[in-house]
Amino acid sequence: MLALAVVGALVALAPLTAGQVKPPMPVWMPPPASAGLIASASTSGPNKQWTTALGNSLYFYDAQRSGNLSLGAYGNRVPWRNTTNLRDGSDWGVDLSGGFHDAGDYIKCTYPFGFTMYALSWGALSFGPGFDASNQTAYLDGTLRWGFDWLIKAHPTNDTLFVQVGNTTLDNDYWGGDLNIPLPRPSFPVNVTHPGTDVWTSTAAAFAMGAMAYDGGLWNTSQGALAPASLADTGYSATLLAHAKTLYHVANSTTKATFSESVPEVGDAYVSTGWNDTLAVAALTLAAATNDSAYYADAYNTYVKYNMTAYRGAWCWEGRTPALYVLFAEIASARPTLAAGAGLGTNLTGWQAEAEAYFDYIVAGNNGTGGLTPVQLAPGGTTPAGLVYYSPYSDNNTLQPVIALVHLLLRYAPLASSANKTADYLAFADTQIDYMLGKNPMKRPYMVGLHPNSPVNPQSAPAAGGDNVTDVRNDPPTEAHVIYGAIPGGPLRSDNFWDWRDDWVQTEPALDYSSSFPAIAAYKIATGAGDPYYVQLAAGTFVTPTGLPCDNALPCVPASKKKLSGGAIAGIAVGSVVGAALLGAVVWLVLRRRSSARGHVSPAKTQ
Ligand SMILES: *[C@@H]1O[C@H](CO)[C@@H](O)[C@H](O)[C@H]1NC(C)=O
Ligand SMILES: *[C@@H]1O[C@H](CO)[C@@H](O)[C@H](O)[C@H]1NC(C)=O
Ligand SMILES: *[C@@H]1O[C@H](CO)[C@@H](O)[C@H](O)[C@H]1NC(C)=O
Ligand SMILES: *[C@@H]1O[C@H](CO)[C@@H](O)[C@H](O)[C@H]1NC(C)=O
Ligand SMILES: *[C@@H]1O[C@H](CO)[C@@H](O)[C@H](O)[C@H]1NC(C)=O
Ligand SMILES: *[C@@H]1O[C@H](CO)[C@@H](O)[C@H](O)[C@H]1NC(C)=O
Ligand SMILES: *[C@@H]1O[C@H](CO)[C@@H](O)[C@H](O)[C@H]1NC(C)=O
Ligand SMILES: *[C@@H]1O[C@H](CO)[C@@H](O)[C@H](O)[C@H]1NC(C)=O
Ligand SMILES: *[C@@H]1O[C@H](CO)[C@@H](O)[C@H](O)[C@H]1NC(C)=O
Ligand SMILES: *[C@@H]1O[C@H](CO)[C@@H](O)[C@H](O)[C@H]1NC(C)=O
Ligand SMILES: *[C@@H]1O[C@H](CO)[C@@H](O)[C@H](O)[C@H]1NC(C)=O
């Protein structure tokens, strides 16, 4: 085996490098889920429950780490995780160990990871007082560095950027712990002959936002009471900014193409539909980080050329445009010189109109009626209990786009064109936060380990502790490890949630799903909010729906064709009932990843 086993437990801490945030002693660990029942005393300190929610959301990223887990400022906080995949990149003679496993599996995917690092860094840049007051800044720093250090390795020459490590097919077919991760784990680069405009600029945007998070002086402005977290490391910031610029310049001067067009061997895990949004976001974020109007002009020209107005979809790995509207408004408010320098004048009202058209389509409907109820026509309405639903994106994960929307609402609200809108956006954000944290028909807070009603069966191969691919749901009956802070896909459009480990739509966690949660929790801490909704829920009061989910993970086949019980369709006791061909099909259903039916079938790659 190439994977090395380092038995968990907190390892000896590596010496801090200059600029790293010193972790508090003792190292912060998630409290047991029962702590979620205890209302916080109303004292002046940071809210205890929000602190736990923030701490857990960062701990989740520790549980997703790949590489040598003894590295980093506070070592391995996740005793059941082992060092893995130290030879990643060896097929190209480069070191691609490190980084994070993408979801409930073990591949590393650079394109959605750029979205994750962007959202985490943007939260760090603006909601810093919440991280600082709760002593979570060291874990924020640890998470960001673990991610950016890997992205730096994945960008070894100007144009080379590794876009995936691991074989999607092998990875989807594997169900088990982190000591036997299937090999080979091939690595796939883009470069000038095989361009990836989307992944180059997604990564450039993340680097540029990271540069500002590590040097708040680059942005040099704050909104309301908010400010950057205490991450100050100008040397690291400069390194990140240099990578951002190089990637952007390569992308801007090379034939445009998506990475999945250029490198179809990466398979179908994340096939992006375009690159105009990431190109514009990278240019605008670089404008903010450098104060260079040439980047602002690029962002604006891309926005115009590709008609990026009036986007109404989710802010997610495959749609970055909503962030563009908010960042344009932030820049127009705080740094109008950037637009002026590009010959575009001061345009706050223009960008407010663009951003508010986006939010009002969701918050109050797009027909000019005020109020907090989303209309059913836009953009997919809500679930019956009021969770925003982006159709069809939410079909495969309801919570990610809502968490991302809340992050944008909290950022934008202070910039709104009227005090009423500011209040509406904040109030609406709270309806979504409350739903997510327990005010929903299932009476479940959708974060693992936060409360006794939290989901307990996330589809995480390392946490589950099973290796029986024909009975992912029930073997073992109790998940071996609690992956604190994991946010699962979420409830279905019906508000129903089946806590079934074999249902990736509802129970699989992922890096991008969680990426705006730390910003939200930090905002709540910084603004002195009271306890999250879940403390009101008594243990064991959650609701278990009847019937079958019938979602994209566990579709219900027509009854006339059904030879198996509903449970069997979902992967139980398959071998005894059907032949090998159907077994293969059921395993495919059980382990199929979100989005993975899209795009290309992977052709063989020799290495
Ligand atoms: C943060 O850490 C400092 C220093 O260790 C300690 O004095 C303070 O009580 C901690 N605050 C919280 C909210 O844990
Ligand atoms: C980590 O290694 C230990 C043995 O050293 C093993 O018991 C445990 O299951 C491994 N963790 C995972 C997630 O596979
Ligand atoms: C450029 O990327 C392609 C696609 O991943 C790869 O086949 C090729 O070897 C790379 N070229 C160089 C010079 O690394
Ligand atoms: C790499 O990019 C840097 C910064 O954009 C540039 O100065 C340098 O000339 C580039 N090197 C090559 C070989 O293109
Ligand atoms: C990006 O490319 C365009 C078109 O070639 C060019 O006009 C622009 O100056 C470039 N942007 C930067 C920042 O170099
Ligand atoms: C712009 O990018 C988005 C998402 O990446 C894509 O869906 C859309 O088709 C692209 N538009 C153009 C005009 O290329
Ligand atoms: C630009 O996009 C908007 C919204 O999708 C659409 O209404 C409009 O027709 C588009 N304009 C052009 C010139 O394609
Ligand atoms: C002002 O912003 C709006 C976005 O609503 C944009 O359509 C318009 O072109 C901008 N005008 C200038 C001069 O930048
Ligand atoms: C706007 O939409 C809401 C919700 O569908 C509806 O109740 C209201 O009557 C509409 N208002 C107008 C002016 O069309
Ligand atoms: C959801 O996942 C299914 C199965 O992988 C896929 O076919 C579908 O395209 C995905 N839907 C969206 C909206 O991404
Ligand atoms: C703003 O809110 C106040 C108080 O809720 C309300 O009376 C007023 O009508 C609102 N104004 C607008 C323009 O909606």
Ligand SMILES: *[C@@H]1O[C@H](CO)[C@@H](O)[C@H](O)[C@H]1NC(C)=O
């Ligand atoms: C991935 O693994 C599958 C199954 O072994 C194999 O058929 C395929 O060629 C591999 N793809 C790549 C790109 O290595």
